[in-house]
Each structure stands twice: as C-alpha cells, then as structure tokens.
Amino acid sequence: MSTTLIIKTCPTCASDKIQLVVKDVIRKYKGQTYTVPAVEFYECPNCGEKVYDKAAIQKIENYSPAYRHEHALAEV
Numbered sequence: 001m002s003t004t005l006i007i008k009t010c011p012t013c014a015s016d017k018i019q020l021v022v023k024d025v026i027r028k029y030k031g032q033t034y035t036v037p038a039v040e041f042y043e044c045p046n047c048g049e050k051v052y053d054k055a056a057i058q059k060i061e062n063y064s065p066a067y068r069h070e071h072a073l074a075e076v
Ligand SMILES: [Zn+2]
Pocket: 010, 011, 012, 013, 014, 015, 044, 045, 046, 047, 048, 049
C-alpha cells in the first residue's frame, strides 16, 4: 500500500510552486541538535511551508534522540 503524498498546491498560501525536495532536516530536541539526512518533503518557495508525509515523519522520529533508545533495541 502506497502512502505517497501528492501535493500540487501549498496548503498555506495556495501557491502551485510547492515542490518535492530531498534535504537534510535539522531538528532540536531538549536543546540538542540532530540532523536527519536526505528527507523527502514538500517545500513551498513562496511562503516557506514544509509538508512532511508519513514516511518523512517516521524517518525524522527514527533519528530523534527521543526515539533513539527504542530504535537501538529494535536493531538488536
Ligand atoms: Zn506556500
């Protein structure tokens, strides 16, 4: 089952310039910065809105220090 999200217009400003990009996402958790490499998400060049699909959110969560313990256990 595909969970691919297809967005043609920005949900914030309705611009049709929104596009799928692959970028490193930098997040903060409890003052600690972590980088999630090569995340696929939609970014609107007009208003800066970012839209993450399920897979992208899951990937970000996997890299989060908040989930690291659980992740490490899953890999054993
Ligand atoms: Zn926008």
